[in-house]
Amino acid sequence: MTTPPITELTERTRDIFRSVVEAYLESGQPVGSRTISRASVLGLSPATIRNVMQDLEEIGLLAAPHTSAGRLPTDLGLRLFVDGLMQVAEPSDEERQAIESQLSGSGPIEQALASATAMLSGLSSCAGIVQVPKREPRLKQFGFVRLSDTQLLAILVGEDGSVENRIVDPPPGVTDATLAEASNYLTRHLAGLTLSSALAQIDGEIRDRRQALDRASADLVRQGLATWSLDGGDRPVLIVRGQARLLDESSAADLDRVRQLLDEIESEEEIARLIDSAREAEATKIFIGSENKLFSLSGSSVIAAPYKDSAGTIVGVVGVIGPTRLNYARIVPMVDFTARALSRLVD
Structure with missing residues (x-):
């Protein structure tokens, strides 16, 4: 069923429909014709309102739950109200x-x-x-802390102030001096780059043997960057x-x-x-x-x-x-x- 154009409803029908929807949105309960008659300024009897509500039910804008004599708007009715009758109130x-x-x-x-x-x-x-x-964070600082002989904690600080930690396995030959060298290199040479850019740069330097690092430090730098780059899609x-x-x-x-x-x-x-x-x-x-x-x-x-x-x-x-x-x-x-x-x- 499609929503009937608002222009197909008479002015009286629109007013009653709006009153039903607004009363429902306020209370969350089905709305009866007597409630609308008492609360509105339409000057209509409950019987007249009830007849109009019946018409609105027949075209799919209102529904009558079996547990109540009142009616509430259907999804179609709410859509019609939101698109054609709602008067928005700006935030205070x-x-x-x-x-x-x-x-x-x-x-x-x-x-x-x-x-x-x-x-x-x-x-x-x-x-x-x-x-x-x-979006990828841009590097500000990068460091390694030894947790044990078989585990390192890689710490990344982004330019936006974000801090992330990852557990990494150290490559063979990593000493405390290697950790310091790798941390200093990352912060000094790769700060301001995104993870993917930093990883591409270090890969190029390793391939062309241009990095000022020994092999163990270079492997550690690459592994630290790759840890974040590989899970970028899972952020x-x-x-x-x-x-x-x-x-x-x-x-x-x-x-x-x-x-x-x-x-x-x-x-x-x-x-x-x-x-x-x-x-x-x-x-x-x-x-x-x-x-x-x-x-x-x-x-x-x-x-x-x-x-x-x-x-x-x-x-x-x-x-x-x-x-x-x-x-x-x-x-x-x-x-x-x-x-x-x-x-x-x-x-």
Whole structure:
């Protein structure tokens, strides 16, 4: 079934439909005609409203759960509301400042992204997600520490402040002097290069016998760089924060759905593929319930927006995951603001 054009609905029908959806998004419960009659300024009787709600059910915009006489919007109904009837509310000054405050500190970009995502999760009462830009760190310092005769700790410090450690097996003939020589060479000659560039340079120097290192030191340098280069494709590219916020008071009556959603969130590869589809969007993209196969069982929604680097290239996506009864009018512009704030942060 496709969403009927908003122009096919009469003004009265649109007003009643909007009232039902807004009441549902606020309470999370099916909405009855008497509730709409009491709360709205339409001046219509419950019987008139009930008839219109019946019409909306017949065209697939509302549904009546068997446990209640009230109605709630279907995924099609929510899509029609979001695309044609929703009036967005811009983030407040306090919300803007809260998000931007998480992006003002120094340190690795992953830390800022995680902090901003956690803040977005708190403000929206959803799980926050962000896709980390795929980029190689540039070397600032590199060193080796001996752990035992058979193990070394390789320490990489990036120009962005990131620090990573790896356990490596030392090649034959490595002494403490070899460790110092290899560490000094890496920091002095390869600082400022990406991992792949540094590895290519040392390979060329070894091949042409141009490096100022003995064989043991050269092998150690190459092994240390290769440790990071080989697992570059496995670096985490998705940060999820605030899953616990999905277990609010209103979820108590629908724990099976929430458990299903939490299980789905654990599938980071599938979520990454989903939000990656928002990279080409010109603005915030909304996936509602069964529109997306991943969340069709839990009946959940995703609101996501791409963010860019200083060259205007899309490098990631930020957003939230939550139940379909999200406050779309408030959260959509909040996600959009967060994406724009991240765009100012990324080089």
